[in-house]
Amino acid sequence: MKRLISILLLAALALGLLAACSDEEPTPEPTQAPANVQVQAGEAGGLPADLLAVANERGLTPQDIRAALKTYVPSGKMDEYYLFSSGGQSGNVVVIGVPSMRILKNIAVFTPEAWQGYGYGDIGTEEVLDGGNVDDTKIRMGDTHHPALSETNGDYDGQFLFINDKASARVAVIDLRDFETKQIVKDPNLISNHGSSFVPPNTEYVIQTSQYATPLGWEYAPISEYKEKYRGLATMYKFDREKGRIDMDNSFSIELPPYWQDLCDAGKLGSDGWAFCNSFNSEMATGGIEQGNPPFEAGVSQRDTDYMHIFNWKKAAEIAEQPGKTEVINGMRVIRIPTAVEEGILFLAPEPKSPHGVDVTPDGKYLTVAGKLDPHVTIYSFDKIQKAIADKKWTTDEFGIPVLNFDDVMLAQVELGLGPLHTQYDDKGNGYTSLFLDSAVAKWTLGGEDPAGYKLVEKLPVQYNIGHISSAEGGTVSPDGKYLVALNKWPVDRFLPTCPLKPQNEQLPDIGSDQMNIIYDMPMGIGEPHYAQMIKADKIKAWETYPEVGWDPITQSPSEFKTMPGQERIERDGNNVEIFMTSIRSHLTPEHVTLNKGDNVTWHITNIETAPDATHGFDLGGQNLSLSIEPGETATFKFVANNDGTYAYYCTEFCSALHLEMMGYMMVAPAAAQ
Amino acid sequence: MSSEIEKVLGPRVPPDEFKAHRARYMIPTLLFVAAAILLVISIPRPWWRLKLVAPQYPAGLSVTAYINQMTGDIAEIDGLNHYIGMRPLGEAAEFERTISVFGIIAVSMLILAAAFVHNRWAALLALPALFLPLIFVLDLQFWLANFGMNLDPTAALSSSVDPFIPPVLWTGNIAQFSTVPRLLSGFWLAMWSSGLIAVGLFFHRRAYKPLVDKQSHARE
Numbered sequence: 001m002k003r004l005i006s007i008l009l010l011a012a013l014a015l016g017l018l019a020a021c022s023d024e025e026p027t028p029e030p031t032q033a034p035a036n037v038q039v040q041a042g043e044a045g046g047l048p049a050d051l052l053a054v055a056n057e058r059g060l061t062p063q064d065i066r067a068a069l070k071t072y073v074p075s076g077k078m079d080e081y082y083l084f085s086s087g088g089q090s091g092n093v094v095v096i097g098v099p100s101m102r103i104l105k106n107i108a109v110f111t112p113e114a115w116q117g118y119g120y121g122d123i124g125t126e127e128v129l130d131g132g133n134v135d136d137t138k139i140r141m142g143d144t145h146h147p148a149l150s151e152t153n154g155d156y157d158g159q160f161l162f163i164n165d166k167a168s169a170r171v172a173v174i175d176l177r178d179f180e181t182k183q184i185v186k187d188p189n190l191i192s193n194h195g196s197s198f199v200p201p202n203t204e205y206v207i208q209t210s211q212y213a214t215p216l217g218w219e220y221a222p223i224s225e226y227k228e229k230y231r232g233l234a235t236m237y238k239f240d241r242e243k244g245r246i247d248m249d250n251s252f253s254i255e256l257p258p259y260w261q262d263l264c265d266a267g268k269l270g271s272d273g274w275a276f277c278n279s280f281n282s283e284m285a286t287g288g289i290e291q292g293n294p295p296f297e298a299g300v301s302q303r304d305t306d307y308m309h310i311f312n313w314k315k316a317a318e319i320a321e322q323p324g325k326t327e328v329i330n331g332m333r334v335i336r337i338p339t340a341v342e343e344g345i346l347f348l349a350p351e352p353k354s355p356h357g358v359d360v361t362p363d364g365k366y367l368t369v370a371g372k373l374d375p376h377v378t379i380y381s382f383d384k385i386q387k388a389i390a391d392k393k394w395t396t397d398e399f400g401i402p403v404l405n406f407d408d409v410m411l412a413q414v415e416l417g418l419g420p421l422h423t424q425y426d427d428k429g430n431g432y433t434s435l436f437l438d439s440a441v442a443k444w445t446l447g448g449e450d451p452a453g454y455k456l457v458e459k460l461p462v463q464y465n466i467g468h469i470s471s472a473e474g475g476t477v478s479p480d481g482k483y484l485v486a487l488n489k490w491p492v493d494r495f496l497p498t499c500p501l502k503p504q505n506e507q508l509p510d511i512g513s514d515q516m517n518i519i520y521d522m523p524m525g526i527g528e529p530h531y532a533q534m535i536k537a538d539k540i541k542a543w544e545t546y547p548e549v550g551w552d553p554i555t556q557s558p559s560e561f562k563t564m565p566g567q568e569r570i571e572r573d574g575n576n577v578e579i580f581m582t583s584i585r586s587h588l589t590p591e592h593v594t595l596n597k598g599d600n601v602t603w604h605i606t607n608i609e610t611a612p613d614a615t616h617g618f619d620l621g622g623q624n625l626s627l628s629i630e631p632g633e634t635a636t637f638k639f640v641a642n643n644d645g646t647y648a649y650y651c652t653e654f655c656s657a658l659h660l661e662m663m664g665y666m667m668v669a670p671a672a673a674q
Numbered sequence: 675m676s677s678e679i680e681k682v683l684g685p686r687v688p689p690d691e692f693k694a695h696r697a698r699y700m701i702p703t704l705l706f707v708a709a710a711i712l713l714v715i716s717i718p719r720p721w722w723r724l725k726l727v728a729p730q731y732p733a734g735l736s737v738t739a740y741i742n743q744m745t746g747d748i749a750e751i752d753g754l755n756h757y758i759g760m761r762p763l764g765e766a767a768e769f770e771r772t773i774s775v776f777g778i779i780a781v782s783m784l785i786l787a788a789a790f791v792h793n794r795w796a797a798l799l800a801l802p803a804l805f806l807p808l809i810f811v812l813d814l815q816f817w818l819a820n821f822g823m824n825l826d827p828t829a830a831l832s833s834s835v836d837p838f839i840p841p842v843l844w845t846g847n848i849a850q851f852s853t854v855p856r857l858l859s860g861f862w863l864a865m866w867s868s869g870l871i872a873v874g875l876f877f878h879r880r881a882y883k884p885l886v887d888k889q890s891h892a893r894e
C-alpha cells in the first residue's frame with residue numbers, strides 16, 4: 001500500500017510539474033544597458049555630486065554621458081555640419097544639424113507645404129511644381145531618394161542641392177542661399193529614376209539614371225516586347241551654375257539596356273569624366289506572378305552576376321554635340337546604344353548579382369560595389385578598367401555592349417556580412433558599409449593596390465534595418481570622418497510608440513574614436529529618408545534676409561511686382577483685378593479689398609521688412625492658400641472670386657505683439673450689388 | 675476458453691493472490707493508466723517552440739509546435755524564409771499532424787491494454803508510448819533538416835545563405851538569426867509518460883513474471 005501511495009504521489013508530482021511548467025516565453029530583456037548601472041564618481045571623471053545624482057536618477061551609464069557630451073549643442077551654439085536628408089515619399093528634404101541631430105528645416109520640394117507657402121496660389125511656387133507635371137497630370141508628390149550637393153573640384157561648395165523623384169523621374173534644384181526649391185525638371189523619356197542625383201566634381205551636369213525600364217517616353221508597349229522596346233537611360237542634365245538652373249536645351253541622354261540601373265556615382269580626380277552605375281535585372285525578367293511566372297523578386301535574382309555600367313560622360317557630351325550622333329526623342333537628344341558602343345562611351349563589367357550602391361573612393365581610384373544579396377563588397381580598380389578597355393578585352397552582351405572580364409577589373413573582395421548596401425569613406429582610409437540584414441555598419445580598410453589590404457575592422461550594431469549611411473563630407477575628395485549617420489528603416493523599440501506608422505531612426509555613430517559608438521537616436525517622423533549628405537556648416541552661405549526689398553525668390557532677382565510703402569494700390573481692368581500690397585509689423589496695406597463676384601484676382605504682397613526673422617505669412621479664408629513672405633520677398637497668388645461674401649485675411653506668422661491686428665477684409669459683392 | 679485467453683494475454687491473477695498482494699498488481703496498472711492520462715493531456719499542449727532572434731527582431735519571432743498544428747509568427751517567418759528559398763512551414767510533417775491525435779489516443783489505448791496483458795507482449799504494447807518523445811524529436815529533426823537542406827537555389831539570398839540544418843535541441847545560427855529551441859509541456863508530459871511506463875514495466879515484470887513462469891511450468 002505504501003508503494004501505491006508513493007506512486008500516486010509521483011503522479012501528482014508530475015501533474016504539479018505540468019501546471020508549474022509555463023509554455024510562455026519570459027518577457028524579452030531590454031536590449032539597452034541595464035538602468036541600474038550606477039555611475040561612480042571615478043568613472044565619470046570626477047563629476048560633481050549633483051551631476052552624478054542626475055546621471056544615476058536617469059539611469060545613465062558612463063557611455064551615455066559620453067554620448068550626451070559629444071552631441072549636446074547648448075543654446076546659442078551651432079552644429080558643426082548640415083545633413084541634407086531625403087524625405088522619401090514625403091517629397092521633401094529634411095535639413096538636420098550634426099551632431100545635435102536637431103531638425104533645422106523641412107524643405108518642400110515635390111510636395112506642397114503650407115508653412116513655407118510652397119505650392120499654393122496658382123503661380124510662383126506652384127509654377128515650380130508644375131515644371132514636374134507629367135503630360136497633363138499635376139504631380140503633387142514625389143519620392144525623394146538621393147540628394148547631391150553641388151561640387152567644385154570634388155568638394156561640396158554649399159551652393160546647390162539636387163534631388164530626384166524616383167516615382168516620376170524628375171530632378172529638383174534647391175538653392176542653398178534661401179533653402180528653397182527653384183526648379184523641377186521632368187525627363188521626357190523616363191518614368192522612374194533611381195541613380196540620381198549625383199554630380200561630377202565640378203557639377204557640369206546633374207546625372208540621373210533610370211530604374212525601371214520602359215519604352216522611351218513611357219509609351220505603350222506590351223511587356224512581351226520587353227527586350228525589343230523597353231530601355232533605360234542615363235540623362236545628363238546640363239547645370240547652368242550662373243542661373244542656378246538645369247538647362248534642358250543642353251541636356252542629353254544615353255540609351256541603356258533594360259537592366260534596371262540602380263545607384264550610381266561619378267568618378268573624381270583621375271576618374272573624372274566617367275560614371276558608374278549598378279544594375280539588378282540583367283536577366284531582363286518581366287515578372288507576372290499572377291500568370292504563374294516567377295515574381296520579379298525571383299526573376300531578377302537568377303543570374304550570379306549583373307552588370308556595372310561604366311560610361312564616359314565627358315566623351316558622350318562631345319559626341320552629343322556632333323551631328324548625326326543623336327536622335328531627338330520627345331525633345332531630348334539621345335545617344336542610342338550602337339552609337340554609344342561605337343564611340344567607346346559605354347561598357348559593362350560583371351558584378352555579384354543584384355548589388356546596391358557603387359561608391360567611388362575619395363582618391364577616385366577605386367569603386368566599391370556593395371553586394372546586397374552577396375555578403376561581400378567588391379572593389380574594382382579604375383586603372384584596371386581603363387587597361388581592359390584599352391586592351392579591348394571584352395565579350396559583348398546581346399545589345400552589343402562590351403562586357404569587360406570580371407577578373408581583369410576586380411581588385412578585391414571583403415566579406416562584411418549580410419545585406420551590404422551603401423559605402424561611405426572617412427579621412428583615414430576606411431570604408432563604412434551599411435549591412436541591412438545584419439543591422440550593422442561594417443568598418444573596413446582600403447588597401448590601395450594591395451588586395452590583402454582590404455580587411456574588415458569592426459562591426460557596429462545599429463537599430464534597425466539600416467539603409468543608407470552618410471559620413472561627414474563623405475562624397476567628396478576629402479571626407480572628414482568624425483560622424484556617420486545611419487539611416488535606419490525600423491525603430492522597433494527605440495521611441496515612444498506612435499504606432500502603427502513609426503518614425504524612422506536616424507542614428508549617429510561616432511567614428512572619430514577607435515571604436516564606433518552610437519551617440520544619438522533621432523526619430524524621423526516626417527518622411528522616410530534614403531540617402532543624405534553631410535556638409536561642413538561654414539560652407540553654406542545662407543541669406544539672413546533677401547538681398548533687397550521686392551525680391552522674387554523664384555527667379556532670385558528683383559521682382560517686377562515689387563511694392564514699396566506708398567505704392568500700394570488696387571488696379572482694375574474689367575474684371576481683372578491686380579492688388580499690390582505691402583506687409584510690415586503690424587499691418588497689411590490695403591486693409592480693405594473690395595471685389596465683385598467673378599473677378600480674376602492677381603495679388604502681390606511685398607514684405608518690406610529688412611530685419612532677419614521678420615517673416616509674415618498670409619492666409620485668406622475660403623481660399624486654398626498659404627504664403628510665407630520672408631523679409632524682402634515679393635509673393636504673388638491668383639484666384640477667381642467665385643463666391644461672394646466677406647472674408648478675413650491675416651498674417652499667419654506671429655510677427656509682433658499686434659500680430660492679431662494684422663488683418664484685413666476682402667468683400668466680394670454679389671452680381672446684384674454691382 | 676479461459677486458457678486460450680491466458681495463452682495470449684498471459685496468466686490471470688488468482689483472486690486470493692490478488693487480495694494478498696493488491697499493491698503488487700495494482701502498481702503497474704496504475705502507472706500505465708497515469709502514463710496514458712499524461713499522454714492524452716499532452717494532446718492539446720504545445721510540445722516545442724523555436725524562437726528566432728535577429729537584430730531587427732529583438733523580441734524574436736517564434737513558432738510553436740503542437741502535435742497537430744503549428745502556431746505563432748508563421749506568416750512572418752514564411753515571409754522571411756522565402757528570401758532564402760525555404761518552403762512554407764505549413765508543408766512540414768503534414769502526415770504526422772493529420773494522424774497525431776488519433777495516433778496518441780491509440781498509443782494511450784495500447785498502454786491501457788498493456789495493463790491487461792500479463793506476459794512479455796505487454797512490453798511491446800507499451801513500446802510506442804515509451805519511445806514517443808524520441809520519435810517526436812527525431813521526426814522534428816528530420817523535417818528541419820529536410821527544410822533547411824532543400825532550399826530553392828534560385829532564391830534571392832542563395833549566394834549569402836547555404837543550406838543548413840537547424841538543431842532541434844540547441845541553439846543554431848542562420849543568416850542574422852539565432853534559432854533558440856525549447857521543449858514545452860506537451861513534450862515533458864510525454865517524457866513523464868515514458869518514465870512512468872518504464873517504471874511500470876519494471877513492476878509489471880516483477881508482478882507477473884512469477885505467474886508466467888508458473889504457467890509455462892504447468893504447460894510442461
